[in-house]
Amino acid sequence: MQRRVPQAGNTGSGHLPFSAAWAAQARAQVNKDNNQRQVADDNSDSDEEGTGSIFSDESRAFDTPVPRNLLATIVIFGADGDLSHKKILPTLFNLWRRKLLCRDVLIFGYARAEMSSEDFRKIVFKAIYNPSQPQGERKDFLQRCHYQGGQFNDPACLAALRTGIAREEAIRIQQRRKGGAGYLRPSDLLGGKGLQPSPLRQESIDDDGDELGEEGRKPEQVRMYYMAVPPFLYADIANGLRTPQEGEAERPLEATKVSTLGAPVKTTERFVLEKPFGRDTASCNVLVRQMSVLSEEETFRIDHYLGKELVMNLLVLRFANVAFQAIWNRHYIKNVQVIFKEDFGIAGRGGYFDEYGMIRDVMQNHLIQVMALVAMEQPLSFDAHHIRAEKLKVLQSCAPLRMDDLVIGQYVSANGKLGYLEEPTVKNKNSNTETFAAAVLHVHNPRWDGVPFVLKAGKALTDRKAEVRIQFHRVPGVVSALANCSANELVVRLQPEETIYWKVQNKVPGLGFEVQQMRMDLMYASRYEKKLPEAYERLLLEVLAGNQSNFVSAAELDASWRIFTPILHHLAEQRIKPEPYAYGTRGPVAADALAHRYGMTKFGGGIHPCVNDTPFKMAPVRAPSQ
Template structure:
């Protein structure tokens, strides 16, 4: 159930979305649940959506006597053929076989095109049969549509759902739509897409999914910042020199060059994943943990970002990228980008937020690196070893550690960099960290929109990046070549140095082994 604003001020007229949310406050979160995966035969559905649904089923969050899963796609196959295709993507460990077989029996397949009323009427009939078979009580019918599809077909699919497959029976209940990124290519296309879908569904029904918001360490950010006393006085421009948010992959596009070339690293990673992380790192404390209060603070951060300066951007393209036959020989699409965002408010004025993402680099990781300012009056002369840093490793080897200077063991008074380390693999042995898609699908079923992108938030994000993206598309920004397996263009390290980042020398964090 989508959370709404406080209702204590009844004199204020309710907005359309608030009215919708209020009317749906009493919809039960139990009863007949139909999950429809559109694009069921595609890679996203097979590799992410269905495995996430299986794990929720395996853990008891999807109950056999309540849920049914429907796959919809153009491919003309039977129920059993879809089940056979999915089986290889589900766990094969000891004790899984019975659960996998039971889960697959919950899946029914409907074939049809994405603009075909007959196909969506057939889908509606199949869902209705399931609801009737479960003897659903009035108000207990729930329909969740997961669009594992290209954004270009979102409007027509949403129109078909609205006209032919939406829950409008006497059972009442709700209908929710999950849409995947990339949500548009720039501000204009995103706004057009939002308007087309917004004409069909209310904002509380729309869940724009960014799987980074479902990652365990990203979800931990609010707790770290606002539940720990020693962070509160430090988290500002008086103490923090710079903040890096980094996404690195040690492989290239690997057969997806044609698709990737339409978007590039900024649209693919920075504009959504890294910007979402920035919001959680930089936002003010919300009034409460209600989804709208949190999303309000995220929007304020985005609206405080000043235009990106030319001299604070470095783009790169790895050697060999254009060897892919699906990539144009004249492609200027960046596979690497380092850029500095600056937030014009009281807390962050003057602190550079360094967003860095790239493919075919020398390591694979995603992390947040908060670098604190140097110690005033450094009597130990240890700044050359590095500054204090708080590092949140998002993937792989999830961890949080504080880099600090300590005395090196021995008779001499010499210093060395070490860490206070919370490594999840070591601290939480035997505890399985859920996949991001599991958490977000469960949130959708519960109606919790905290970890989903609101329309005004999406607009504010595109306003930041659209000017530079248009210039890249026109060839006004050039991508510098870099060698696969390197750190990226040398100019990126020079940009970090100009921004005030102090490199640590002689220290490497090593994930603990069990």
């Protein structure tokens, strides 16, 4: 029986970090021999790693339930754009070829450009081409792709798109009922090894084990509308899709029914929205009101950082390890750093970036969401409602950013690289847009009072990485021999080379007494043979499954903008110039001063607050005289 472990600083109801019922059901899906091998005995002396898994390698890539009878239709607005070409289309193809999408998936591209479906397939081919993959797979996938051209704000064009979608969906239903296209089978999801499906998928399995969607059955259909367009077009598209044209019946807000030659099919519509979600609190609220034709349940505001493997692992690291639960508070943690660094400039995105800057582009969304996962209390369960509720509490407890807790910078030419104002896509040559920002936030609650949360984001820096650094207090009352030891630090490297490492003090082997800080690490590339899933792969599957755990709610947006809006308005009104820093360096000098003020010698550099990391030595032990 699983024991309840009280959370540090919380004497509430003592809910388990994972559902015990879910775990019991899941184990029942694995055969008896596997179960005996995988369930470790509490009194075992074995140090063998990796014995607790209850899923196959393939299912680890995605454990959100996708109903087996799901009919997926995916519509990409802005299908001829950069996001579609680099991210969405390759992701859909990878999911399809791994059998994580139904074989008869329908993909519709929509854009202003006039082209045929065959022309669009040529664009898709370039996006998904990989010479190492079978040509037949690409050919089959391309046949699932269609195109409709038109204006984004023209209801007649959007009505024509709906008609085209309904026509192809009706053909698909007919083919399904005639036993044509294949279904998404449990063995597909679980690596083709004959294992039974996760209990989370049992609701779509009949008593006799037959798949739904056969004659007399009613399969479920999901339309995913991906908005790969600027936010000012979101409302036009959503309203156009939801407004009935002359002669059409009123369209319900949460679901529609597609008429076919057989029984009607329940169709759920879900809308994926890309950032930016406004420029400040007011513009964000306007956008939310404009999108009120959509319910919150069908609105998926995507932040791809929430789909990264090690970001998702933060909850497991915190709530499934009692050692971390006990020390995850202000009594042990000195500061928390969330760091985003890029070693390149704006890469031709001057038109977009100069409008938003680093705070709006990275800090207000990616970094604040990661910070909320680090700081949140244990949720009642891992469903979307409870996770979002706890993140929201953190954001609402966070004070608005103050000017004396902020440093902004802008890179200048160095090492043969252009400065920001010299970039050809930056039209305003007197721009005060920041390419670097370091901010200190304060969470006012019993767990984190007095602990600075440092967010740092910058372009044209020394290297490229994203990580969370949690630095601990030094050991109090330590004996004099250990007085100069550095304190502990936990680092979660999000990208690249995903790694978790723990800095501890260790005696160097030898006759002397030399103590040195060492790394105990878990490097994912060397520990796990399986390639980590891409963030977009996980998130798009979660949209189809209706799981909003890793998507941002309207309330979270409002709370995060409340933190940053006052300082953004102050920067604009006062026309504050960012501090220049050379391309390829660590950033503005003032950032180091801000770090020092909070007891750190530098941000994320591996040196603990105000302590020299070099090992100290005692005199070696002398052998006794003969």
